[in-house]
Amino acid sequence: MHDKNRSLVDLDKHALIHPYTNLANHQRTGPLVIERGDGIHVIDENGKSYIEGLAGLWSTALGFSEPELAAAAAKQFDALPTYHSFNGMATRPMIELANRLKDMVPISDGRVFFANSGSEINDTVIKLIWYTNNILGRPEKKKIITRMRSYHGVTLATASMTGLGTCHDGFDLPLDRFFKCMCPDYYREGLPGESEEQFSERCADDLRKLIEHEGAGTIAAFYADPVIAGGGVVPPPAGYFDRVQKILKENQILFVADEVICGFGRTGRAFASDTYHLQPDVITVAKALSSAYLPISAAIVAPTIWEPLISGSEKYDAFAHGFTYSGHPVSAAVALRTLEIYEERSIFQHVQSVGKHFAQRIDSFAGHPMVGDIRRVGLLGGIEFSSDPATKAQFDKLLKVGSFCSQKCQNHGLIIRNMGDIIAFCPPLIISEPEIDEMFRRFELALAETWQMAK
C-alpha cells in the first residue's frame, strides 16, 4: 500500500521492475528520481540539476520543457483525446503527419505505418516484408541480416536482430532466420596497417560471404542503424555503405535504415540516409519524431513493399496487423508540431552549426592517457577508453572504468551513458555552444577522477 511517509526511493524498490537495470544493484542503490525538466537539464527530487547529455534515451531533441508541444497535446486532448485507425478509420493529425513524413524522407512515393516504439516499428517491418514476400510468391525469402553490436529493439524478433549478447542471454534468443555480419568498427576491428577503405571492403566481403552461405534467395532484408549508437557509437567507415548497398542490390535484398536514433537532425541532416547517401527501401523512425514527448514510431516504406500489400487484400482480406495506438491522435499531433518546430527553428542547420563546436570539444580529449578513440557525427559522439592508447589495450573489465566515469559525471551534474568503456554523448539538439562547453567541462572533471582511479 502507498505509504506517504516512505521515500520515493523505498517505494520504487517496493514496487518496480526497472528496464535495462542491474536489478540486484538497484536493490542497494535505488533510483535517481527525476521530477522536472528545463531546456537541456533535468532536476531530481532533491533539486539537483543535471545536463542530460544523452537527451534521455537518445531521444528528446527539443529538450525537457518545450511549451509548444504541451500546447499541441492539450489542443488535441480537447478535440479528440483518443481514437484508432483500424477498419479504415483515421484522424486529422495522423493523416497530416503521414503526409509530412512521406515528403521528408529520401524514399519516393512511400507509405507510412505507425506504431508506438522503435521495437514495434522494426518488428512491424519484418512482418510487412515477410507478408509481401508471401504475396509475391517467394515464401523462402525470409532471413534477416543485421550487424554485430547493432540495436533494433527488444521484442522477440527485434532482440534477435540486435547484435548485443546482453539482449539474448537468458531470453533463449536469437530466433532462427536472424543472421549477423561484422560490426564496421574500424578502431576495434581494423587490422594494423589497414586503411578505412580496405576495412570497409573487408566488412563488405563478410556480408557477401554470409549471403553466399545462406543463399541470396533466402534473404529478405538487411537492417542497419546508420550510426550504431547503443552498441558504442560507431559511424560507418569510409566507403562502407556504398559497398553494402551495391551487394544488396545485386542480390535483391531490401535495405532498411533504422533511423530511430539518427533520424531528425541528429547527424546534421534530416536523416542519416541523407548524410551517408543511402537509398533505403524502408526508413524506421521513433524517438525524436515527437521529441519523445509521447510514444510514436513510424515506418516509411517504398512502393515495392506497399504495392503488394494492396494486392494482398485479395488473398488475405484485411491486413491483420496494427496496434490499438497506431497513429494515436495526441501522439500524432505532438509529432506533427515537433516536425514543424524543426523547420521553423532550423533545428537541423543548428545541429550543423553547433556540431562544429561539439566536434572541437570532444576531439580535444584526444591524447588524454586513457582515451583510445573518439567517434562523432553531428551531435552524436563517443569516447572509447583504453588502458594504453598506443596498443588499444582494454582496461580490466573488473575495474568498470566506464561506469565509474558515468557515476562521476552524475556527481558533477551530467547524465551520460557508458556502454562498457565507451562513453556516449547525445545531447538535445537545442543545446547551445556554452552548454556544450559546460557539458564537456563536467565530463573533464569526471575523467580526471576516473584516471586517478584507473592508472
Ligand code: PLP
Ligand atoms: N532502433 C534503434 C536504433 C534504437 O536505438 C532503439 C532504442 O534505443 C530501438 C530501435 C528500439 O526503440 P524502443 O526502445 O523505442 O523500442
